[in-house]
Amino acid sequence: MGQTLFQKIIANVTGKENPEEGSIIFVEPHRILTHDNSAEILKKFKSIGAKKVWNPEKIFIALDHAVPPPDENKALNHKLIREFVKEQGIKHFYDCGIGICHQLLPQEGHVIPGVVILGSDSHTTSHGALGAAGIPIGRTEAASIWAIGKTWLRIPESIKINLDGKLNKNVFAKDIILHIIGDLHSDGASYKSVEFLGNAVKNLSISERLTMCNMVAEMDGKAGMFPADEITDAYLKSRIAEPYKKIQPDKDANYYQEHTYNLEEISPVVSKPHNVDNVSPISELSDIEVDVGLLGTCTNGRLDDLTAAAKILKGKKVKEGVRLLVYPASQEILIEGMKTGVIQTLVEAGGELAVPACGPCLGAYGGCLAPGETAISSANRNFKGRMGCKTDTSIYLGSPATVAASVIAGKIVEPPKEVFS
Amino acid sequence: MKFKGRMWIFPDKNINTDQIFPGKYTYDPLTPEQMAEHALEDYLPSFVKEVKKGDIIIAGQNFGAGSSREQAVVCLKAAGVAAVVGISFARIYYRNAINIAFPLIQCPEAAKYIFENKEQLKDNEISVDLVTGLVEIADKIFKFPPLEGEALNIFKVGGLLEYTKRKLET
Numbered sequence: 252m253g254q255t256l257f258q259k260i261i262a263n264v265t266g267k268e269n270p271e272e273g274s275i276i277f278v279e280p281h282r283i284l285t286h287d288n289s290a291e292i293l294k295k296f297k298s299i300g301a302k303k304v305w306n307p308e309k310i311f312i313a314l315d316h317a318v319p320p321p322d323e324n325k326a327l328n329h330k331l332i333r334e335f336v337k338e339q340g341i342k343h344f345y346d347c348g349i350g351i352c353h354q355l356l357p358q359e360g361h362v363i364p365g366v367v368i369l370g371s372d373s374h375t376t377s378h379g380a381l382g383a384a385g386i387p388i389g390r391t392e393a394a395s396i397w398a399i400g401k402t403w404l405r406i407p408e409s410i411k412i413n414l415d416g417k418l419n420k421n422v423f424a425k426d427i428i429l430h431i432i433g434d435l436h437s438d439g440a441s442y443k444s445v446e447f448l449g450n451a452v453k454n455l456s457i458s459e460r461l462t463m464c465n466m467v468a469e470m471d472g473k474a475g476m477f478p479a480d481e482i483t484d485a486y487l488k489s490r491i492a493e494p495y496k497k498i499q500p501d502k503d504a505n506y507y508q509e510h511t512y513n514l515e516e517i518s519p520v521v522s523k524p525h526n527v528d529n530v531s532p533i534s535e536l537s538d539i540e541v542d543v544g545l546l547g548t549c550t551n552g553r554l555d556d557l558t559a560a561a562k563i564l565k566g567k568k569v570k571e572g573v574r575l576l577v578y579p580a581s582q583e584i585l586i587e588g589m590k591t592g593v594i595q596t597l598v599e600a601g602g603e604l605a606v607p608a609c610g611p612c613l614g615a616y617g618g619c620l621a622p623g624e625t626a627i628s629s630a631n632r633n634f635k636g637r638m639g640c641k642t643d644t645s646i647y648l649g650s651p652a653t654v655a656a657s658v659i660a661g662k663i664v665e666p667p668k669e670v671f672s
Numbered sequence: 673m674k675f676k677g678r679m680w681i682f683p684d685k686n687i688n689t690d691q692i693f694p695g696k697y698t699y700d701p702l703t704p705e706q707m708a709e710h711a712l713e714d715y716l717p718s719f720v721k722e723v724k725k726g727d728i729i730i731a732g733q734n735f736g737a738g739s740s741r742e743q744a745v746v747c748l749k750a751a752g753v754a755a756v757v758g759i760s761f762a763r764i765y766y767r768n769a770i771n772i773a774f775p776l777i778q779c780p781e782a783a784k785y786i787f788e789n790k791e792q793l794k795d796n797e798i799s800v801d802l803v804t805g806l807v808e809i810a811d812k813i814f815k816f817p818p819l820e821g822e823a824l825n826i827f828k829v830g831g832l833l834e835y836t837k838r839k840l841e842t
Contacts, residue, residue, distance in 0.1 A: 299837035389768035395836040438734035613695035634690040
């Protein structure tokens with residue numbers, strides 16, 4: 252019997268030839284990712300008497316969840332983290348404003364195909380976009396890994412998703428993954444790894460793959476992955492020097508489930524309140540008026556996302572009374588967007604440009620909703636209260652193009668096809 | 673490893689980490705007792721006022737969906753909840769619970785039985801035995817697979833921090 256991509260990655264990093272599904276193995280991660288939660292993690296680390304981290308070169312910390320800090324508690328978190336980074340000689344530290352952890356990890360060359368990345372953030376699944384196993388964990392576990400350098404994993408069963416056909420012009424990677432989540436539901440991949448295969452993957456960029464793997468968290472996947480290919484090579488060429496293997500799943504691997512999607516049949520969709528699997532084609536919605544559009548986050552804050560939105564907003568204005576929040580996922584993306592004119596277009600249309608960071612995605616600061624308001628967001632969660640207020644608020648999730656078209660119309664509409672010809 | 677307590681019956685599926693512990697508090701430095709003040713705030717605001725030590729939550733499908741925030745486990749434990757018996761749990765939530773030694777019992781038969789007979793059973797107490805893997809409610813007994821392997825080792829010593837501390841000491 253052949254092996255899934257997950258099994259082969261585990262074999263690659265542990266040397267164990269045939270890691271059986273359901274078996275428990277111990278793994279040392281290539282990187283352990285943490286963010287603002289490092290402040291609480293370092294307190295746990297110290298509470299057990301740990302003095303030195305197991306390997307300061309494998310620890311990655313980015314400050315992104317409350318940036319710039321909106322109050323003294325969050326500012327103190329950052330200060331404690333900076334002191335810890337210095338004390339421990341942690342090599343890969345990205346201070347406020349450089350970007351969101353899930354953008355920086357691949358962008359700065361920390362993700363290579365065939366490795367295991369552990370992260371104390373649920374969207375660590377993102378890193379499967381480069382053929383790595385990105386596995387989310389919690390704070391206590393991150394503290395333990397800082398101390399002893401390994402943790403246990405149960406080898407999961409895998410779900411194979413075949414993608415065929417070509418996307419329509421106003422349909423994006425976000426629509427594909429929302430469509431799939433609507434189909435498989437919020438626990439459709441619980442304790443499972445998801446592998447994206449099929450003829451259409453060669454047409455999906457790393458940015459699009461990051462969007463899809465990021466959202467695998469929303470069907471409770473342990474990991475979501477695209478096997479590395481030429482597109483991965485092209486992305487990594489200028490970012491890493493170390494060699495890697497382009498690990499592929501075996502053709503005769505055993506999958507728990509297989510699903511096939513023809514991309515031509517997918518239309519622009521949104522997740523309706525208050526759960527990500529509550530997916531509907533936009534064409535089937537009655538008029539949904541919006542107050543706020545959120546463009547950005549680890550799901551959809553890359554240059555292609557901002558560019559798609561700018562194509563729609565070029566020469567147009569956000570409807571009076573509606574706000575558009577623009578959070579590029581990293582400083583590099585912000586600068587690129589300034590060079591290409593995309594940022595200017597978004598700001599001229601009425602966008603409120605913010606520092607590269609998580610913003611109001613998790614409702615901690617920077618654009619929270621007021622009671623009764625409705626948002627159209629390119630983020631990953633629409634849980635009740637997610638954007639900081641639970642009183643009669645509604646969050647709809649869609650592609651960046653859907654966000655752009657909707658803030659012009661003042662209601663949720665499909666992105667226009669014409670601008671993408 | 674044996675508990676008996678009153679029940680909070682929550683049949684809804686996908687009760688998520690934002691409902692259990694809202695994101696806006698995630699980066700505030702809170703003690704477990706302070707976290708407990710926000711337990712289930714965006715799901716059932718009256719919960720924290722009425723919960724008693726030893727209570728047991730009966731949860732639906734995919735309890736704890738969403739974020740990796742561990743406070744969503746800690747806040748229930750600190751509020752006095754002894755265990756959650758559920759149809760199923762989200763993966764990170766389940767793992768976090770092992771790491772802080774908070775018992776989550778995946779026993780869909782027991783949870784469904786309680787949901788189906790909610791009116792008759794709501795004032796009964798439920799018993800859970802983590803060692804034998806048995807849930808008892810009224811005159812019914814349900815089995816669940818007890819923790820094993822590394823997860824059990826972590827749980828037994830009181831959580832991953834204590835487990836790691838012992839590893840560092842050896």
